[in-house]
Amino acid sequence: MGVTATDFLPADPLLHLLRRATYGPTPASTAEIRRLGASAWLERQLKPGSIADKTADGLVARLPLSRLSIDGVHAKVRSRAVKQYGWEPMFELGYAAVARAVWSERQLLEVMVDFWSNHLNVACPSGDVWDSRPDYDRVVIRPYALGRFADMLKASAKHPAMLTYLDNRFSTRAAPNENYGRELLELHTVGLGYSESDVKHAARLFTGLTVRWDTGKYRFDAGQHATGPVRVMGFSHANATAAGGEAAAMALLDHLALHPATAKRIATKLCVRFVSDTPPATLVTKLAKVYLDNRTAIAPVLRALFTSPEFAASVGEKTRTPYEDVIATVRTLGYAPEKSGTQALRALYWITEAAGQAPMAWAPPNGYPDVATAWASPSGQLIRWNAHLNITAGWWPNTLQRPASLVAALAGSTLPATYGGLIDAVATRLVGRKVSAEHTEALAAFYGKTPASPLRAGDAAAGWAFPYLPALLLNSPYFALR
Amino acid sequence: MSGSCGCPISRRKLLAAGAAGVFAGLVGEQLATQLAFASPSYSGDVFVLLSLRGGFDGLSAVVPAGDPAYYAARPGIAVPKARLVGGDGYFGLNPALAPLLPYWQAGTFGAVQAVGQPVPNRSHFSAMEELERAAPGTSVRTGWLDRMMGGLGADGPFGAVSVGSAMPARVLAGPAPDLGLTAVDAFTLSGEDRTRPMAATMAALYAGAPQSLAATTAMTTSALATTAELKAAGYAPANGAAYPDTELGKALRDVARLIKADVGLMSACVDSGDWDMHENLGAATPGRRMYDHLNDLASALAAFAQDLGPAGLGRVTLVTISEFGRRVEQNGSGGLDHGYGNAMLVLGGGVRGGKVHGRWPGLAEGRLVDGDLAVTTDYRAVIGEILRDRCGVADVSAVFPGVSPAKLGLVKAR
Numbered sequence: 001m002g003v004t005a006t007d008f009l010p011a012d013p014l015l016h017l018l019r020r021a022t023y024g025p026t027p028a029s030t031a032e033i034r035r036l037g038a039s040a041w042l043e044r045q046l047k048p049g050s051i052a053d054k055t056a057d058g059l060v061a062r063l064p065l066s067r068l069s070i071d072g073v074h075a076k077v078r079s080r081a082v083k084q085y086g087w088e089p090m091f092e093l094g095y096a097a098v099a100r101a102v103w104s105e106r107q108l109l110e111v112m113v114d115f116w117s118n119h120l121n122v123a124c125p126s127g128d129v130w131d132s133r134p135d136y137d138r139v140v141i142r143p144y145a146l147g148r149f150a151d152m153l154k155a156s157a158k159h160p161a162m163l164t165y166l167d168n169r170f171s172t173r174a175a176p177n178e179n180y181g182r183e184l185l186e187l188h189t190v191g192l193g194y195s196e197s198d199v200k201h202a203a204r205l206f207t208g209l210t211v212r213w214d215t216g217k218y219r220f221d222a223g224q225h226a227t228g229p230v231r232v233m234g235f236s237h238a239n240a241t242a243a244g245g246e247a248a249a250m251a252l253l254d255h256l257a258l259h260p261a262t263a264k265r266i267a268t269k270l271c272v273r274f275v276s277d278t279p280p281a282t283l284v285t286k287l288a289k290v291y292l293d294n295r296t297a298i299a300p301v302l303r304a305l306f307t308s309p310e311f312a313a314s315v316g317e318k319t320r321t322p323y324e325d326v327i328a329t330v331r332t333l334g335y336a337p338e339k340s341g342t343q344a345l346r347a348l349y350w351i352t353e354a355a356g357q358a359p360m361a362w363a364p365p366n367g368y369p370d371v372a373t374a375w376a377s378p379s380g381q382l383i384r385w386n387a388h389l390n391i392t393a394g395w396w397p398n399t400l401q402r403p404a405s406l407v408a409a410l411a412g413s414t415l416p417a418t419y420g421g422l423i424d425a426v427a428t429r430l431v432g433r434k435v436s437a438e439h440t441e442a443l444a445a446f447y448g449k450t451p452a453s454p455l456r457a458g459d460a461a462a463g464w465a466f467p468y469l470p471a472l473l474l475n476s477p478y479f480a481l482r
Numbered sequence: 483m484s485g486s487c488g489c490p491i492s493r494r495k496l497l498a499a500g501a502a503g504v505f506a507g508l509v510g511e512q513l514a515t516q517l518a519f520a521s522p523s524y525s526g527d528v529f530v531l532l533s534l535r536g537g538f539d540g541l542s543a544v545v546p547a548g549d550p551a552y553y554a555a556r557p558g559i560a561v562p563k564a565r566l567v568g569g570d571g572y573f574g575l576n577p578a579l580a581p582l583l584p585y586w587q588a589g590t591f592g593a594v595q596a597v598g599q600p601v602p603n604r605s606h607f608s609a610m611e612e613l614e615r616a617a618p619g620t621s622v623r624t625g626w627l628d629r630m631m632g633g634l635g636a637d638g639p640f641g642a643v644s645v646g647s648a649m650p651a652r653v654l655a656g657p658a659p660d661l662g663l664t665a666v667d668a669f670t671l672s673g674e675d676r677t678r679p680m681a682a683t684m685a686a687l688y689a690g691a692p693q694s695l696a697a698t699t700a701m702t703t704s705a706l707a708t709t710a711e712l713k714a715a716g717y718a719p720a721n722g723a724a725y726p727d728t729e730l731g732k733a734l735r736d737v738a739r740l741i742k743a744d745v746g747l748m749s750a751c752v753d754s755g756d757w758d759m760h761e762n763l764g765a766a767t768p769g770r771r772m773y774d775h776l777n778d779l780a781s782a783l784a785a786f787a788q789d790l791g792p793a794g795l796g797r798v799t800l801v802t803i804s805e806f807g808r809r810v811e812q813n814g815s816g817g818l819d820h821g822y823g824n825a826m827l828v829l830g831g832g833v834r835g836g837k838v839h840g841r842w843p844g845l846a847e848g849r850l851v852d853g854d855l856a857v858t859t860d861y862r863a864v865i866g867e868i869l870r871d872r873c874g875v876a877d878v879s880a881v882f883p884g885v886s887p888a889k890l891g892l893v894k895a896r
Contacts, residue, residue, distance in 0.1 A: 005692050029543035069634065167760040167815060175814030179760045182820070186605055196852065319695065322648065354664075356648030363755060365609050372694055373655065377662035379669060380648040385684070386672040388878075435687075442686035446679065468673060468680070475684055477691040 005316025007295040008477045010432035012039060016315050019482050020274050021045065021306060022107035023303075024328030025432070029107070033419055041097040045108035046146060046299045055337065056104035062342050063099070066092035066134055066191055070160060070216045073131040090125035093134045097346040097351065097359035101327045103337055112298070113137075114323075117360050118367025120156045120188060124360035129161045131216045136161035146156055147405075149266065149296040150257035153188060158218050160211040166365060172456040173226040176203040183365045190233055190261035201230040205237070205252055208245045220246040233259060257296050263288035267301065269370070274305055275372040276317040283310040318482040319372035322355035325384050328482075329474055330393050332430055334409070336401035347397035351390075355383045388474040393467035407466050415462055419444040420451025422461065426469055431478040443472060484861050495600070511793065524634060526873035526896065527832060529742050529749040530800035531627060531653065532730075534779075536758030538804035539818055541855065542824025543579065544593045544838055548572035551845035555811040559818075561766040573838040576766055578776035581784035590787070590795060592835030594826045594864050594890065596843055598807060598857035604820035609805035613651040616862055617883045624656030626862075627749055629881045631658035631867060636748055639705040643740060644751040646733035661705055664852040666717075666736045669709040673876045681706055708745055715743075723789035734786040741794060748873075752781055757804065761815035774838060781789045785830055796831030799872050799893065803861060809853055810845055823855030826864060832872050832893045839890040863888035871895045 004342045009016075014033045018025040021042070033041045044051060060066060065088055068076065073089055076082035082089060100110045120140070123183035124133045140159050144152035156162045162180070163169040170175035185194040208225030211218060225245035230237050235255040239248045256262055267287035271279030286308070287301050294300045305311055320328060326348065338344045352358045356375070362368045369375070390396040392406075403409035413427040423443045424434045435443070437451075444451045446468065455462060461469065473479060545561045546552045547569070551559045566574025568586040573595065575586065585591035600618060603609040612618060616626035631642045642660040644651035654660040663669055674680045682702045688699040700877070716864040717739045725731035733752040740747045756775065764770025768777070787795050807824030823843070828835065843849050850856065866887035869875035871894070878887050 008691070167817070170761045170815030170817075172814030175812075176821045177760055177813050177815050177817070179758075182605070186607070190632050192605065192608055199604075316692075354648070356664075364606060364758075369649075374649060376694055376698045377648055377650040378698055378705060379662045379664045379697055381702050382669060382671060382706075383648060383664070385680075386670075435689075438689065439687050442683055445686075446683045448677075465678070468678060471673070472680070472683055472687065476687040477695050480695055481692075 005312045005477075005481055007436070008481055009316050010266065012432065013140060013312060015432050016312070017042070017306060018241050020311075020318065022111065022312055022331075023101050023324060024331040026331045027334050027429075039307075042108075042257060044304065045106070046303065048106035048109040048146065051105045053105045056100045056106075059099035059103060059337055059342075060096045062340075063092040063096045063345075065089040066096040067138060068134050069138070070132050070135045073134070073217060073286075078433075085130050086360075087125045087127075087130060089134045089166045090130060091349075092095060093124060094359055094361065095342055095349050098205065098327070098349045099337070099345050101323075101359070102348070109142075109145055110304070112302075113141055114151060115270070116141050116145055118362065118370075118450065119269065120152065120162070121360075121362060121365050121367040122161045123363045126165070126363070128164045132159070132161040132164065132225065133360075135159075146299050147297065148303075148415075149291075149298060150254055151296075153257050156188070156449075157206070157249065157253055158185070158209060160216055160218055163209060163211050163218065168209055170216075171203065171207050171210075171224075173207050176207050178198070178285075180206055184256070185233070187366055189256040189265070190259050191265045193261060196231060198232045202252065204228070205230045205232070205239060205245070205249050208242070209249060228286055232256075233261075256289055258292065259286065260292065263291045267291060270301060272370050274318075275311055275314045277373070280310045283308055287391040316481055319375070320482045321357055321360060321368070321375055322380055323352050323368075324482060325356040325480070326352050326355060326391075327389055328479075332399070332474070332479070333392060333421050333470070335391075338397075338399040338401065341399070344397035344399045346398075348471050351383075351387045351396075355387065356380055359364055385471075385475045389467065389471040392471045392474065406470075407462055415457055416455055418451060419447060419449045419453045419455050419461065422455055423451065423469065427478065428471055430470055430473050431476075433478070435473070435476070435478060439476070443469065446472065485779065488631060520625050524636075524746075524748050524874075525815065526634075526748070526875075527797050527799045527830065527868075528747055529627075529630075529673060529868070530798060531749065531751045532783075532800055532802045533653075533751065533753050534757050534802050534804040535610070535753055535755040536804075537806050537820055538757045538761065538802070538824060539763070539772065539808040540804075540823070541593065541807070541810065542766075543576050543776060543827070544762070544825040545569075545574050546572065546575060546595070546674050546845065547574045549842075549845045550719075551810070551847075555845065557812070558816050559763050559765065559772070559812055565766050568836075570837045572842070576632070576773070576776050576782075578773045579671050579780045581777070581780040582787075585784070585787055586836050589836040589893075590831055590833050591783075591827070592837055592839065592892070593827045594629075594827065594839040594859065594892065596823045596840050596855060596858040597826050597861045597864055598823045600857075600860055602806075602822045602854065603776065604806060604822070606820075608807055611652070613803060613805050614651075614655075616881075620883050622883060625651070625653040626865075626881050627651075627653040627656045628656030628660065630875060631660070631749065631872070632656065633875060633877065634748060634873070638746045639701055640708065640740065640745040641748045642750070643737075643747060645736045645740075646752055646816050650845060653751060659701060661701055663709075663736065665732060666709055666739060667713050669705065670713065671706055682742050686735055699714050712739065712743055719785070719789040721788050721791050723785045725785040725789075726778060728778050728782060730779065730782040733786065735789070738789045738794070740789065741798065741874055746785055754782075758816050759808075760813065760819060761817035762810075763873055765813075783827075787829060792831065795829075797829035799828065799832060799868050801829075801868065802827040803863060803865075807855055810850060810855060811853060821854035822851050823857045826861065828868075828892060830872070832896065834891055859888055859890070860885060864890065864892065868893055 139380035140155040167177045168180040182199045204226045222242040225242040237248045267284045290304045416422045568575040650662045685703045725735045736752045763772045808818035808821040841858040861883045862882040866878035870887045
């Protein structure tokens with residue numbers, strides 16, 4: 001057949017950048033990047049604090065439990081606004097993630113929050129972190145998402161959510177629990193290549209970092225810290241006193257964050273997220289060096305990634321994951337949030353859950369897979385196809401603000417004269433290009449027509465049956481590829 | 483053709499009853515393809531692979547009660563001898579497995595002890611990948627169940643099915659077709675009808691798409707007609723079987739449904755998660771973590787066996803696998819860290835059950851591998867014995883490179 005992935009995507013490098021660095025182009029973001037150019041657009045995204053974000057802020061304000069500190073959750077329990085062990089704060093955090101992914105202007109920040117939430121995964125919702133998971137998002141992930149990885153890693157190690165999720169809070173001097181020590185090495189930092197001795201030493205060094213039973217907050221319990229020399233991946237420390245245990249543990253984290261294997265691992269994962277399921281070794285090597293040269297600062301790494309020739313050459317090498325697909329559907333259609341309430345946010349969250357990828361909800365500590373083969377499932381595909389039609393037609397969620405005339409919004413205010421013209425206009429608006437002649441015929445045939453058939457205002461295709469056309473385009477490879 | 487009749491309807495019966503017309507507008511040419519597809523000539527057992535994710539503690543399930551080192555290593559969480567059920571004198575079953583006791587006694591449920599991968603691997607993710615690739619030291623990238631399906635010449639969309647997840651099963655990764663179903667009833671296409679051929683349009687839109695996308699779409703569009711029939715027919719478990727309302731219960735109910743509907747099912751994959759019990763594993767009493775989880779597992783398996791009935795179970799073999807067993811000695815949190823050797827559970831009409839197979843290496847200090855139960859039988863050899871004797875796989879080494887079937891006598895030859 002000789003058809004490749006690039007035959008399904010527009011050649012425009014600005015749209016390539018929007019498809020990768022955001023949750024998908026919207027009419028507004030496309031206009032903005034054309035106005036600013038790639039470089040100024042990227043610099044603006046790398047400084048999210050400078051971007052006003054009224055719509056997303058307003059939506060998150062409708063989900064106040066999503067922003068609670070640990071003390072805040074406990075106060076809500078005392079005032080009976082939240083049940084003891086209740087999951088609503090964690091669910092609100094999930095709904096807020098969806099709201100920000102769709103409507104935040106700080107798109108690259110939100111994509112990176114998702115990236116780090118997976119890299120340092122603490123499954124949300126899960127029972128044991130009911131009081132600490134929103135705080136983990138607030139004080140560990142968001143502040144450092146475009147900052148220094150070493151800072152985020154140290155914040156995670158001392159956060160009750162991570163200490164609970166990977167059991168370090170239960171670790172004891174006499175019988176260290178290895179769960180955190182192993183995943184710290186394998187997942188958070190250097191990757192496979194550590195030894196069982198590294199795990200045992202790391203587990204020993206982290207004894208004493210625990211959580212207070214009364215307040216749910218972090219504390220270092222020197223009485224549970226196992227002293228004595230440790231050696232982990234080239235790090236060695238006398239670890240002579242129990243009181244110095246916390247500082248020694250933090251020193252190990254600084255060492256691991258700056259380990260070349262960590263640099264390579266994070267560079268590889270960023271490339272898999274933004275460039276290709278099989279990233280070019282040249283780019284990984286280049287980005288690992290930028291990471292180390294900048295002492296684990298992430299913004300310079302992203303700048304180098306998005307301006308690299310490897311990135312420019314990677315059109316068609318990524319496929320949308322289910323979460324990216326659902327979010328991009330709403331963005332591409334350009335629908336606005338409901339005027340009040342959170343029903344649509346909840347509905348969208350549960351659509352991503354059904355598709356297998358609710359934000360932050362992956363149970364094991366390795367985070368969601370980020371490659372196409374891991375999601376290539378008929379059931380997953382059907383769930384996404386059904387979501388495209390339901391969202392487009394406004395059947396579910398049914399409270400998003402849709403254009404008064406969807407045909408006019410997607411095909412222009414003047415109705416095209418033929419079915420082919422209609423298909424061209426809607427495809428150009430949604431996926432940035434016309435579809436092939438064969439595919440135009442297939443779409444016209446759906447309505448029992450050919451591309452040359454005249455289109456009349458009274459036709460079903462221009463009326464009640466119109467939403468099928470954008471849905472079919474969103475189902476197609478022209479949209480499935482990122 | 484009411485969905486409430488409660489009787490299992492095979493697709494042939496359904497078609498004979500004239501139901502085909504109901505679906506004629508569904509997916510156009512795809513339906514014709516489906517009608518031409520009869521059950522393949524496969525006459526072996528339906529092989530059901532139940533993956534226990536997170537590292538199953540085989541020692542809590544199939545308890546080595548005759549080994550004093552077991553009780554010494556687990557003062558807080560060992561299962562007391564007096565509470566064990568079933569078993570075979572040396573081993574006893576956790577009382578949470580009581581729902582399976584009738585099958586143990588009937589000899590259709592058994593276990594193998596001290597099984598595992600050829601070398602220790604205590605990383606969840608790396609161990610799972612190796613478990614499902616099952617070809618260490620080679621460049622083979624496919625999943626082993628895909629290689630089995632390829633060797634048996636599977637072709638229809640329902641030959642190999644994974645149930646319960648929107649993600650594909652890695653053990654089925656490779657060229658043989660396989661179908662991922664979250665649930666049979668959920669596999670529907672919104673908007674499809676006689677005048678709006680969505681599935682056929684999608685098939686056309688993916689013509690020429692990159693292979694990874696096109697292959698999934700081909701499976702999706704070709705499976706829709708059959709799932710529509712199954713959904714219309716409805717399903718009620720037979721023999722009074724009551725599946726627990728758990729992910730596993732729902733998934734096994736759908737596997738039984740596919741088996742009885744005669745859609746050509748040869749193998750099925752289902753998952754059971756949350757076995758990674760680093761802390762507070764608990765005593766063997768209701769309300770405690772391991773007990774409750776084992777009991778959920780046993781209830782789902784017992785319902786599956788009951789639903790199939792003796793005749794149905796006679797052409798099914800189900801085995802459990804897990805990425806690793808757990809440390810013999812409990813940790814400071816009343817839990818168990820990652821270990822090595824493990825137990826496999828086996829259920830099926832052809833199983834020689836009611837006993838624990840395998841060679842027990844013992845738990846005394848000098849017999850352990852870095853504190854873990856040693857492996858005396860490669861899990862691939864155990865599965866290989868089943869594939870050869872129950873599924874008609876002539877060359878097990880084509881599925882598991884370099885591996886010969888074990889000689890456990892675990893199953894009766896068909």
